Amino acid sequence: MALKLRDLTLGYDRHPAVHHLNLDLCAGSLTAIVGPNGAGKSTLMKGLIGELAPLEGRIDRTAHRLAYLPQLSEVDRSFPVTVGAFVAMGLWHKVGAFGRISGNAAAPVAEGLAAVGLTGYERRPISALSGGQMQRVLFARLLLQDADLILLDEPFTALDTRTAGELLQVVKRWHGEGRTVVAVLHDLDAVRSHFPDTLLLAREKVAHGPTAQVLTAENLFRARQKSEAFVEAAPVCDRVELGAA
Amino acid sequence: MSWLVDPFTDFVFMQRALLGCLAISLGATPVGVFLMLRRMSLTGDAMAHAILPGAAVGYLVAGLNLGAMTIGGVVAGLIVAVLTGAVARFTALREDASLAAFYLISLALGVLLVSLKGSNVDLMHVLFGTVLALDNAALILLCAITTVTLATLALIFRPLVLECADPRFLASVSRWSGPVHFIFLALVVLNLVAGFQALGTLMAVGIMILPAATARFWATSISGMLIVAAVSASIASVFGLLMSYHAGLPSGPAIILSAGCLYLLSLGFGRVGSLFTRAFPRPHLDA
Amino acid sequence: MITRRLLLISAAAISFASTALAEGKLKVVATFSILGDLVAQVGGDRVEVTTLVGPDGDAHVYQPSPADAQGVADAAVIVANGLGFEGWMDRLVEASGTAATVVIASNTVTPIAFAEAVEEAGHDDHADEHADEHAEEHADEAHDHDHAHDHGAQDPHAWQNVTNVAIYVENIAAGLTAADPEGAATYKANATAYLAELSVLDADIRAAVAALPADRRTIVTSHDSFGYFAAAYGLTFVSPQGVSTEAEASAMDVAALITQIRDAGISAVFVENIADPRLLEQVASETGAKIGGTLFSDALSGPDGPASTYLAMMRNNLTQLTAALGS
Numbered sequence: 073m074a075l076k077l078r079d080l081t082l083g084y085d086r087h088p089a090v091h092h093l094n095l096d097l098c099a100g101s102l103t104a105i106v107g108p109n110g111a112g113k114s115t116l117m118k119g120l121i122g123e124l125a126p127l128e129g130r131i132d133r134t135a136h137r138l139a140y141l142p143q144l145s146e147v148d149r150s151f152p153v154t155v156g157a158f159v160a161m162g163l164w165h166k167v168g169a170f171g172r173i174s175g176n177a178a179a180p181v182a183e184g185l186a187a188v189g190l191t192g193y194e195r196r197p198i199s200a201l202s203g204g205q206m207q208r209v210l211f212a213r214l215l216l217q218d219a220d221l222i223l224l225d226e227p228f229t230a231l232d233t234r235t236a237g238e239l240l241q242v243v244k245r246w247h248g249e250g251r252t253v254v255a256v257l258h259d260l261d262a263v264r265s266h267f268p269d270t271l272l273l274a275r276e277k278v279a280h281g282p283t284a285q286v287l288t289a290e291n292l293f294r295a296r297q298k299s300e301a302f303v304e305a306a307p308v309c310d311r312v313e314l315g316a317a
Numbered sequence: 318m319s320w321l322v323d324p325f326t327d328f329v330f331m332q333r334a335l336l337g338c339l340a341i342s343l344g345a346t347p348v349g350v351f352l353m354l355r356r357m358s359l360t361g362d363a364m365a366h367a368i369l370p371g372a373a374v375g376y377l378v379a380g381l382n383l384g385a386m387t388i389g390g391v392v393a394g395l396i397v398a399v400l401t402g403a404v405a406r407f408t409a410l411r412e413d414a415s416l417a418a419f420y421l422i423s424l425a426l427g428v429l430l431v432s433l434k435g436s437n438v439d440l441m442h443v444l445f446g447t448v449l450a451l452d453n454a455a456l457i458l459l460c461a462i463t464t465v466t467l468a469t470l471a472l473i474f475r476p477l478v479l480e481c482a483d484p485r486f487l488a489s490v491s492r493w494s495g496p497v498h499f500i501f502l503a504l505v506v507l508n509l510v511a512g513f514q515a516l517g518t519l520m521a522v523g524i525m526i527l528p529a530a531t532a533r534f535w536a537t538s539i540s541g542m543l544i545v546a547a548v549s550a551s552i553a554s555v556f557g558l559l560m561s562y563h564a565g566l567p568s569g570p571a572i573i574l575s576a577g578c579l580y581l582l583s584l585g586f587g588r589v590g591s592l593f594t595r596a597f598p599r600p601h602l603d604a
Numbered sequence: 605m606i607t608r609r610l611l612l613i614s615a616a617a618i619s620f621a622s623t624a625l626a627e628g629k630l631k632v633v634a635t636f637s638i639l640g641d642l643v644a645q646v647g648g649d650r651v652e653v654t655t656l657v658g659p660d661g662d663a664h665v666y667q668p669s670p671a672d673a674q675g676v677a678d679a680a681v682i683v684a685n686g687l688g689f690e691g692w693m694d695r696l697v698e699a700s701g702t703a704a705t706v707v708i709a710s711n712t713v714t715p716i717a718f719a720e721a722v723e724e725a726g727h728d729d730h731a732d733e734h735a736d737e738h739a740e741e742h743a744d745e746a747h748d749h750d751h752a753h754d755h756g757a758q759d760p761h762a763w764q765n766v767t768n769v770a771i772y773v774e775n776i777a778a779g780l781t782a783a784d785p786e787g788a789a790t791y792k793a794n795a796t797a798y799l800a801e802l803s804v805l806d807a808d809i810r811a812a813v814a815a816l817p818a819d820r821r822t823i824v825t826s827h828d829s830f831g832y833f834a835a836a837y838g839l840t841f842v843s844p845q846g847v848s849t850e851a852e853a854s855a856m857d858v859a860a861l862i863t864q865i866r867d868a869g870i871s872a873v874f875v876e877n878i879a880d881p882r883l884l885e886q887v888a889s890e891t892g893a894k895i896g897g898t899l900f901s902d903a904l905s906g907p908d909g910p911a912s913t914y915l916a917m918m919r920n921n922l923t924q925l926t927a928a929l930g931s
Binding site: 449566 | 885
């Protein structure tokens with residue numbers, strides 16, 4: 073198991089965004105997380121990478137190295153750094169803070185850029201990139217990170233079909249290399265076409281398993297019923313276990 | 318040409334002043350470039366006030382002893398830096414408000430401590446010197462601070478750049494995020510204290526920020542900015558000292574005003590993003 | 605018959621004497637602290653001295669208060685320096701309506717014209733600085749004034765020459781005796797003893813200066829009150845160029861001071877109102893001149909200070925000068 077969640081509750085200010093979640097993710101699985109807005113998908117991601125501490129419950133992670141693509145990038149695009157230098161940061165796991173990057177980095181960087189269709193962009197400053205190009209650069213960096221567990225939060229939003237398609241190929245490549253990939257997505261067609269497993273989330277687990285079994289009309293209907301609002305006067309939660317693994 | 322060179326060949330104090338200024342130009346400007354890139358340009362000003370209680374404690378303990386007041390100032394600055402970072406990290410308050418809160422507390426504390434001793438001594442006037450009066454101890458201090466700054470920056474360059482460009486990524490791959498931030502603030506404090514000794518009062522902040530702002534209009538890469546900043550600070554130092562010598566202007570303001578002039582010229586006519594390039598853009602390329 | 609007259613005369617004499625004793629000490633007002641010290645030395649227990657311009661005070665710009673006028677009115681003797689030192693004296697005496705005798709201590713002293721050395725080395729600068737310096741520095745220490753324009757041609761600081769002070773002492777003794785003939789013997793004895801100390805002091809100064817190398821007898825000081833000292837003992841006092849205001853120094857000022865010191869072969873610098881002592885050290889190290897301590901010229905220091913009496917003051921100055929000028 074690459075990832076085990078036990079009775080996980082994540083939220084803000086005592087209001088749960090995700091309740092009592094139990095989940096087992098196998099190593100090497102390619103899982104999509106889908107659900108209506110406010111279902112707690114991004115919150116779950118933040119919990120998985122450790123940015124948000126659980127209100128209750130546990131996360132067990134056996135992955136050696138984790139890579140994460142956030143929904144809203146906090147990159148300072150005006151900072152004077154080139155694409156090449158930026159992507160090379162993905163080699164941090166090898167060189168750390170002080171190791172010499174030097175010439176050995178050129179090849180992996182070029183490879184990474186080629187994989188996302190940005191060959192030759194090494195010397196361009198990141199301030200000169202379009203939104204789609206920036207997203208591809210972030211993907212290239214992820215490639216260099218060589219991680220076991222890759223978390224992507226809405227990676228294809230605001231990208232044109234061709235770019236999205238190219239990046240999807242990268243995701244499949246990761247899957248082929250045996251890495252565990254989890255991605256939050258809105259495009260159900262893409263999920264049905266490319267993702268073997270799905271977790272349907274609506275502040276609690278609605279269904280998890282092979283995509284065809286999860287994305288049924290009935291499940292989707294149930295998911296839409298769940299309220300996304302935080303209720304100010306809600307009583308303390310007394311439910312223990314919701315849904316089996 | 319003799320008016321350019323004679324002042325420095327004839328007088329030892331001018332040589333020392335020049336050496337002191339060049340040391341500061343090398344040490345403080347890189348720190349200033351990063352401050353500017355991180356949008357922390359006003360931090361220098363806030364830090365200048367934050368060191369007051371440290372200097373006050375030094376004064377209470379050892380009287381008007383420069384060494385004690387300097388050490389006190391550095392310690393106070395570092396404490397404020399640590400507290401600011403800690404609060405920003407572990408509470409809901411962001412860094413700018415955190416710094417503002419601590420430097421104000423610090424400043425008030427300093428004023429209180431000074432008035433406890435009874436006399437109306439203008440501490441800052443005593444603590445802050447003039448570049449014309451750098452004795453051996455002060456020169457050594459300046460050179461040491463510059464060396465430490467450059468060495469440290471070389472060492473933490475990668476994490477520092479990443480902390481500025483993509484702090485969340487750095488936090489995800491390394492534990493250096495917090496330490497780098499603090500080390501950087503410590504360098505700011507050190508260079509401010511060095512600048513105070515040489516240039517007096519708030520001129521120290523000027524030599525940090527003005528050349529960095531100037532560099533923005535000439536370079537697009539970090540290393541380019543660092544070079545332009547150091548060069549422009551050096552030019553301003555030489556020019557300021559010459560103005561002080563030939564026209565009788567006080568040295569600190571003369572140097573900073575020279576740096577200011579370079580900034581204004583760059584704002585108007587620099588190679589990158591200046592008013593001139595915006596008003597008269599070059600024709601675009603084919604692809 | 606003769607016996608009765610003798611008895612009557614004796615009675616009268618005794619009652620006279622007892623009246624004098626019953627009235628207490630002779631009230632003397634001295635205009636400033638140096639004179640106050642001299643009067644106390646000569647008068648001893650017989651006099652009660654009040655000093656108008658106290659220690660560290662500035663007699664040139666002193667403004668007498670109503671309390672001073674009262675003190676002057678009650679006094680039997682007033683001792684003033686003369687030579688234009690106390691411009692406010694005449695009006696004060698007149699206003700108080702006092703019946704006291706005024707003793708001019710510098711009577712029969714040969715005055716000298718105001719320090720020419722001061723005039724040579726940059727008088728023009730002082731014309732400009734003058735307006736600022738007076739405005740800023742009047743309220744402060746007594747040490748830092750340029751009075752070239754205040755006193756006309758004569759230098760009033762005659763006490764800087766010890767032999768003049770001997771004359772002062774004799775004038776004071778004479779004045780006290782005239783007001784209090786009973787104490788004539790006391791005054792004479794005190795004066796003689798003090799004169800002996802003065803001549804020792806004078807000899808010491810001459811010896812100390814003679815011991816200095818001939819090329820190390822010029823100093824820079826912002827005081828202009830050492831004309832008599834210079835004339836009597838052979839040191840040269842020069843006034844500094846620039847660098848004496850509170851404002852931040854410019855390189856031009858510092859360079860000018862260094863050049864002045866080099867050109868005039870100055871060996872010691874006593875400038876107390878440069879704002880930054882480190883600047884002074886810089887100047888000193890570059891020129892090889894030594895920095896001196898504090899010189900007292902126009903007033904004594906407080907009782908705990910190094911110049912609490914005239915003798916102490918002169919000795920302090922001598923020590924500072926020789927320390928700075930000695931190699």
